[in-house]
Amino acid sequence: MQRFKNKFALITGGTNGMGFATAQQFIQEHGKVIITGRSAETVNKAIDRLGQNAFGIVSNAGNMTDVFTLQKQVKQYTENIDFLFVNAGYGKFASVVDADEAHFDELYxxxxxxxxxxxxxxxxxxxxxxxxxxxxxxxxxxxxxxFSVYSSAKSAVQSFIKTFAAELAEKGIRVNGISPGHIKTNIYNNTGLNTEQIDGAIQSILPAIPFKRLGEPAEIANAVLFLASQEASYIHGTELTVDAGISVIR
Ligand SMILES: NC(=O)c1ccc[n+]([C@@H]2O[C@H](COP(=O)([O-])OP(=O)(O)OC[C@H]3O[C@@H](n4cnc5c(N)ncnc54)[C@H](OP(=O)(O)O)[C@@H]3O)[C@@H](O)[C@H]2O)c1
Known part of the structure; x- marks a missing residue:
C-alpha cells in the first residue's frame, strides 16, 4: 500500500515502541517522518534504522522551552504536517500516600x-x-x-480528543485517539524498576489479558495508521481501543 505517498508525519516519541513502529510503517507506505526523542543518541539511532525518509529532532515533551521551539525545528524539514501522532511518554507509579509533587509534575x-x-x-x-x-x-x-497520576493525566489527554475535535472540525482536521492495552515496548524502563521487577510485573499482568500476551507495537501502528488514513475519513473525536479487550472483559 502507498497510503502516505507525499505525506509528512510528525511522531513525538518515535525512537522506540509504538512511535517507532508507526514511523516504520508510515515510511513503508511511502511517507516521510520526523520523530522526536529526549536524546541525540536515541534519535540518531532511530533515524539510522528508519532510513533516508526519516528526520530527527531532540525535544523533551515535558520541557516547555523544547515544545515551544518544536514548530521552528519542524520547519527546517517541512512547512506542512499531514499527520501528527502525539505519543511521547511513559508511566511512573506511586500510591496516593507516597506520590510526591515531583512525580505529579513530571507526568503532568x-x-x-x-x-x-x-x-x-x-x-x-x-x-x-x-x-x-x-x-x-x-x-x-x-x-x-x-496509577492515579498517570491515569488521570491520560484522562486529560482523552478529554483533549473531544475538545480538539470540536474546535478543528471546521478546519477539516480530524482528531482521534489510540488507547493501547499492555504493549511490549520500553515503557517499563522509565518506571525505576529493575529488570527482575519488570519481568515480575509483566508475569503478573499476563493472566488478566484476554489474549494472555502483550500486544506488539506493530499492532498499535496498524490501528494508528488506519486512523491517519483516508479510510478513516468519517472518524472524528473518538478513541480506537487496541487492548485485547482488557478494558471491557472481566
Ligand atoms: N506500552 C504500554 O503498555 C502502553 C499502554 C498504553 C499507553 N502507552 C503510551 O504509549 C506511548 C508510547 O510509549 P511506548 O509504550 O511505545 O514506550 P517506549 O518504547 O518507551 O517509547 C516511548 C517513546 O517516547 C519517547 N519519550 C519518552 N518520554 C519523552 C519525553 N518526555 N519527550 C519526548 N519523548 C519522550 C521515548 O524516546 P526517548 O527515550 O528517546 O526519549 C520513546 O521514543 C506513551 O505515551 C505511553 O504512555 C503505553
Missing part, C-alpha cells in the same frame, strides 16, 4: 502540558485533510492502584 508536564502545547504549536502547519492522533491508554477506563 510531559503528558498533559506536553500534549496540549505540542498540538497548539504544530497546528499552524496542518491543513484540511490532515489528522491528529493522541496516545491515551486503557488505564483511563479502570481503577488501578498506584
Amino acid at each position: 508536564n510531559m503528558l498533559v502540558k506536553g500534549t496540549f502545547f505540542t498540538v497548539q504549536q504544530i497546528l499552524p502547519l496542518m491543513k484540511a485533510g490532515s489528522a491528529i492522533i493522541l496516545n491515551t491508554s486503557f488505564v483511563t477506563e479502570v481503577g488501578m492502584a498506584n
